[in-house]
Amino acid sequence: MAFRESSVQIYLTGYSISAWAPDPPGRSTKLGSSEEANLMDPRDHNHNRDHGHHAHDHGSAHRTHRFHPSQLDRLTSAERHAELPPLASLSAAGVVGGMTVIDLGCGPGFFAIPAAGIVGPGGHVYGVDVQAAMIEHLRTEIDRRQIPNISVLLSTESRVALPDETADIVFIAVVLHEVDDPVAFLSEAGRLVRRDGAIAIIEFHKRDDLVDGPPMAHRVSVGELTDLATLAGLKVGSNTDLTDRFYLTKLTRDIV
Numbered sequence: 001m002a003f004r005e006s007s008v009q010i011y012l013t014g015y016s017i018s019a020w021a022p023d024p025p026g027r028s029t030k031l032g033s034s035e036e037a038n039l040m041d042p043r044d045h046n047h048n049r050d051h052g053h054h055a056h057d058h059g060s061a062h063r064t065h066r067f068h069p070s071q072l073d074r075l076t077s078a079e080r081h082a083e084l085p086p087l088a089s090l091s092a093a094g095v096v097g098g099m100t101v102i103d104l105g106c107g108p109g110f111f112a113i114p115a116a117g118i119v120g121p122g123g124h125v126y127g128v129d130v131q132a133a134m135i136e137h138l139r140t141e142i143d144r145r146q147i148p149n150i151s152v153l154l155s156t157e158s159r160v161a162l163p164d165e166t167a168d169i170v171f172i173a174v175v176l177h178e179v180d181d182p183v184a185f186l187s188e189a190g191r192l193v194r195r196d197g198a199i200a201i202i203e204f205h206k207r208d209d210l211v212d213g214p215p216m217a218h219r220v221s222v223g224e225l226t227d228l229a230t231l232a233g234l235k236v237g238s239n240t241d242l243t244d245r246f247y248l249t250k251l252t253r254d255i256v
Contacts, residue, residue: 001050084174095169109137126167135152
């Protein structure tokens with residue numbers, strides 16, 4: 001799939017373009033995706049290409065990754081925009097005008113802010129993260145840009161303070177491979193999505209020829225995600241290769 005940022009309709013009623021659209025790389029005040037929002041304090045251990053990861057087996061507990069605020073400048077690079085363009089990623093996930101979207105693991109708003117532009121004044125975006133620093137950064141950006149249709153929530157990985165069936169789409173970008181209990185995490189996403197909605201998950205491909213990013217042992221393959229979804233009471237709706245490095249899987253509630 002070729003990414004084209006211009007292919008997504010942005011609603012601007014009553015607001016300037018700067019309040020909605022991503023800043024161009026090189027002068028952006030926006031930061032990176034929830035993938036990069038899980039960068040670790042560099043004092044913790046060595047990491048590959050700015051990613052801090054710990055091994056997990058989808059069942060055993062492991063320490064949750066934490067982004068260190070001193071690394072914020074790494075999240076604004078043109079490379080990050082180029083490898084996973086936010087507007088095209090959201091469009092592939094099915095986000096359209098008027099929707100309610102939960103960005104689960106939103107980090108500092110790399111996807112939440114452009115999602116607010118896509119859903120427009122008739123929709124709403126909830127940016128949810130486990131780290132207070134990320135929530136405060138996103139809140140500052142929302143205030144600076146005067147974006148009226150984003151709410152931010154601090155949460156745990158497996159409990160979000162929102163009602164059942166809140167969202168048309170629960171969007172989870174490069175987060176799943178870093179959570180402590182992926183089944184509980186996906187179960188909560190299933191609780192939050194509407195019966196006719198979807199959970200859109202972007203993750204790294206698990207291929208030995210892709211050396212950049214987290215180690216192979218820490219990635220979640222499409223097959224592994226399918227198994228996790230089943231355990232969480234969800235089913236796979238579709239799988240798409242977004243780029244050579246990333247895939248998109250859409251899950252739905254397994255309603256009988």
